[in-house]
Amino acid sequence: xxxxxxxxxxxxxxxxxxxxxxxxxxxxxxxxxxxxxxxxxxxxxxxxxxxxxxxxxxxxxxxxxxxxxxxxxxxxxxxxxxxxxxxxxxxxxxxxxxxxxxxxxxxxxxxxxxxxxxxxxxxxxxxxxxxxxxxxxxxxxxxxxxxxxxxxxxxxxxxxxxxxxxxxxxxxxxxxxxxxxxxxxxxxxxxxxxxxxx
Numbered sequence: 001x002x003x004x005x006x007x008x009x010x011x012x013x014x015x016x017x018x019x020x021x022x023x024x025x026x027x028x029x030x031x032x033x034x035x036x037x038x039x040x041x042x043x044x045x046x047x048x049x050x051x052x053x054x055x056x057x058x059x060x061x062x063x064x065x066x067x068x069x070x071x072x073x074x075x076x077x078x079x080x081x082x083x084x085x086x087x088x089x090x091x092x093x094x095x096x097x098x099x100x101x102x103x104x105x106x107x108x109x110x111x112x113x114x115x116x117x118x119x120x121x122x123x124x125x126x127x128x129x130x131x132x133x134x135x136x137x138x139x140x141x142x143x144x145x146x147x148x149x150x151x152x153x154x155x156x157x158x159x160x161x162x163x164x165x166x167x168x169x170x171x172x173x174x175x176x177x178x179x180x181x182x183x184x185x186x187x188x189x190x191x192x193x194x195x196x197x198x
Contacts, residue, residue, distance in 0.1 A: 083196055085153035094154045101148040102129045102160055105171040110136040113145040119192035124157045131164035
């Protein structure tokens with residue numbers, strides 16, 4: 001409400017100060033005769049002739065950047081995988097439940113994104129997901145797809161790998177994309193144990 005009042009006051013002041021105002025008639029207050037009986041003659045408000053700038057309203061064509069609609073998934077209650085990890089020689093009070101989520105932003109066609117496996121080694125987790133294009137087109141829109149699981153474990157380092165073609169969107173630079181599971185196995189060093197498979 002305050003913002004509207006300030007804007008209206010500013011607009012009114014701008015109009016007043018940017019106008020050439022010429023008074024046409026003097027102001028005259030009403031005459032009032034007070035006796036036992038009250039009578040009044042009507043007064044006159046001043047009139048003004050306002051000479052203001054000419055205003056033309058129309059349209060013009062300009063090239064501007066405009067936001068595009070992002071199609072997002074609606075929230076729904078679903079069953080999500082739950083992984084409970086007990087580390088050797090660790091106190092279970094150090095465990096914390098958290099959501100491990102993978103997201104990708106895609107164009108042209110709808111995609112399915114699913115967490116396929118979780119690998120563990122020492123204090124490291126590798127979350128391996130797969131991104132697959134469907135035949136359903138989405139036109140010139142963008143769409144975010146995601147999958148998640150719940151992890152109840154001590155604080156672990158989590159790294160995401162996505163099997164599939166990396167969509168050409170800046171949003172997708174936060175995870176590593178690989179062509180196949182074999183390409184990932186040759187890339188990852190160390191002995192990892194598969195603790196989750198979908």
